[in-house]
Amino acid sequence: MKNNRFVSALVRFMDGEVSFEPKAKEEEIRRESTHKEKTVAERYYKWYEKSGYQTFKSAYIVAAVLIASIIIGALLLTVSYLPPYGEYANPVNNEVTERYIEKGMEETGAVNIVAGVILDYRAFDTFGESCVLFVASCSVMMLMKKGKKGKTEEMLENYNPKRDPVLKSLAKVLVPFNLMLGIYVVLNGHLSPGGGFSGGAIMGASLILFSSAFGYRKVRPILTEKVIKIVTFVSLTFYAVAKGYSFFTGANHLHSIINPGTPGRIISAGLILPLNIAVGFVVTMTMYSFYALFTKEEI
């Protein structure tokens, strides 16, 4: 019995029925009327109500600015200790860059060294990057997309542009050229500066321009949520399978059927061209779906 009483007393204490927290207001007023002397806690409480909050807030702002400027100063100071820009003797000019520059074209078949590095030498990172886009677009879908009973056609109509002749006539001229440029940048990613990420961004931008000039109804027949899902899925699956094969053969020193081909040709550089196309699709779809979701919460 004694034990039980002890436990229940302990529980009551732990439950907060007996607590050290500052008392609630009514109690405080009652206390004040009986005792003229104020405890430290009450004084603090009153001060906090009256001016403490403002004081803390301004102190917080001052401290934030101070800490941020100290960190900025420290980092700027660090920059002055770094190797000078563009010197030949810098640590970055070592055997790594040497091989990329001298043997890159021969080994990967890509005239554009950057494409060779990101899609062949360090393709695992790029696979991670395209998955970053995928995971980002999935989280935006999760957050922004409303359920099935979303918007009716009339409500969607509100998001359509008002009659804007300047935008429309400019878009008419710009969209085809932009799309063409995007496709060119993707397809020539291994030959000239560009590639999946930049080309995809151009294509995505032109889709956004088209959609904002002519309205969602014109986009819907070709770009629905399903299409976006399928295209992303197919592109990423292709990337995973193709690069998985390449990693597997590389690590196990097996013969790979992928060869660099003749550098400079459009069909060359092994997997780089198809991977660029896959990345291009993922980037285009992600950009467009971001735009659509953020403007009308639906694709």
Added chain:
Amino acid sequence: MPFIANFPFFCILITMFGGILTSMVNNKWAFRINTVIITATLVLNGTLLMFLIKDPQYFTYMMGHYPAPWGNEIRFGPLEALMGTVFSFVTLFSLISGKTEIFEDVKTKNIHYFYIMINLLLSSLFALVYTNDLFTAYVFVEINTIAACAIVMAKENGKTLAATMRYLIMSLLGSGLFLLSIVLVYGITGQLLMVPAHEAIVKLFQTGSYQVPLTVVLGLVCVAMAIKSALFPFHTWLSHAHGSATTASSAILSGLVLKGYIIMLIKIIVRVVGLDIVVQLKAVNILFVMAVLAMIVGSVKAIQENHIKRMIAFSSVAQMGYIYLGIGLGNMAGLIAACFHIIVHAITKPMLFSSAGGLASASHHKKDWGHLRGAAYRNPLAAVAFLIGSLSMIGIPFFAGFGAKYYLSMAAMDMGAKMWVALFALAVSTVLNALYYIRAIAVIFSKNEGEIIEKHKNSASYAFAMVIFIIVNVALGLFYQPVMDVITIGMGLLI
């Protein structure tokens, strides 16, 4: 190279592909595919671990056709395989135990997105554990950040959205600092892979050039990882994010996501910079101070909490302090003890969160002490799991937590002034831990007078997962020596 050396790569690839595949299926299939894939990774990692225990060695696995300084690479030994196994195990059983709640808490349209995020999160954790490349680590840190925020957000209500916002901002700050430090490492060494970067850093340290950037790099990495893994004073996001998310998310976030970054930090300390250089540059002392404060502040905050999940979340802050204490000691024994505590916390905290979820669902989903009183009689299994988890966290012998505290205090011996501080902090923190966990136990085990007890029916999957968690916890408490041996061998091969 034996075929078994492909397993880590398969784990990363199938979890990644699982995420991509899940985007095309409905919610039921998402759960099924997810379970199959995570079970597969558990089998793969477990097999690899068995193989590496029998024959301790490390493998360097080229990702592609180009060797070390040019192409990407993953590298693994017993320690990495052990961590991979623990990660798959914890994810699998957290999801199984939290399945009912996931389907209740998360909106129907979002459930398959939730599973996509889990898959990608696990894949990024594997990549963080196995990678041998700093930039790959950064890419997967990005995936990890977004996916972790998304699984907090999945339970869409005001609280979780606000918590996600805090978490996102802090987490992005951490990612940014980590990226800066990688840029600085590349600027002064010209290398991104860990082993060549280590060689270059040792050379720089001996010649005495670029000392300032090197110190800044270490500081940035430590702060970045401390933000990511909620070390005091960067812990403010944790209680909100872990306290308000759905149970499975909280379990995975505190059990695994925090740990992925700590393992990354240990790898950077041991493999990239080298432990003796880190000790000479005094970076560990900062971690030591923050760890000691975290151990005490986290516990005090947990005592003040009135909400069971937030209490467990603040307990995580204290436990992160323990792990960083091991790192902050700056010796090999400390790092080994930290690794052991990572495993202990990774299997105990998900159990605590799941059991708290079970207790709450037996108490009308209310999570404050008033409503939880007598919950043990309504849901005995969850209460037993909570009891064992608490005892383990306090550090009672025969439960997992005991070994960790024992090895941490052993590692603190012979460290001069650090020894006294560490032992004092361990003692104080243990007493504070006991204070809030015993309160919780007392509340849930004390009957309301005159209450008619309605037994809460646990789903079979929940019961199964809890039993497995309990068995593993007790097993680790009884047989910690073999695990320590694996970690010790693995740590030796990590360099």
